[in-house]
Amino acid sequence: MFITDFLLFLLCAPKTELMELDRNEYINREITVTFTPKKCIHAEKCAKGLSRVFRTSVLPWINLDGAETNKIISQIKKCPSGALDFCHNPVKIPA
Numbered sequence: 001m002f003i004t005d006f007l008l009f010l011l012c013a014p015k016t017e018l019m020e021l022d023r024n025e026y027i028n029r030e031i032t033v034t035f036t037p038k039k040c041i042h043a044e045k046c047a048k049g050l051s052r053v054f055r056t057s058v059l060p061w062i063n064l065d066g067a068e069t070n071k072i073i074s075q076i077k078k079c080p081s082g083a084l085d086f087c088h089n090p091v092k093i094p095a
């Protein structure tokens with residue numbers, strides 16, 4: 001699984017962000033979500049909008065099983081700082 005995650009990271013990450021080591025990744029069958037803490041302005045828009053995915057008191061704080069992928073994508077697009085981002089996985093990960 002680790003190798004799969006790493007390959008997805010290489011395929012999904014924009015080249016400029018490959019140099020950025022301080023970001024976290026979360027993967028479900030369809031998308032890879034990245035979170036870059038240093039960009040976050042802590043507006044909590046994500047937690048207020050989709051609390052079952054973006055959790056403020058549980059680790060890991062992003063739970064991609066908490067909602068359908070289209071809802072997660074919609075919420076990520078509302079992140080005001082760009083701390084949250086996503087890409088579609090090049091291959092659908094088997095369940």
Ligand code: SF4
Nearest residue numbers: 040041043044046079
């Ligand atoms: S919406 Fe974006 S900027 Fe706001 S808390 Fe979530 S990750 Fe941080």
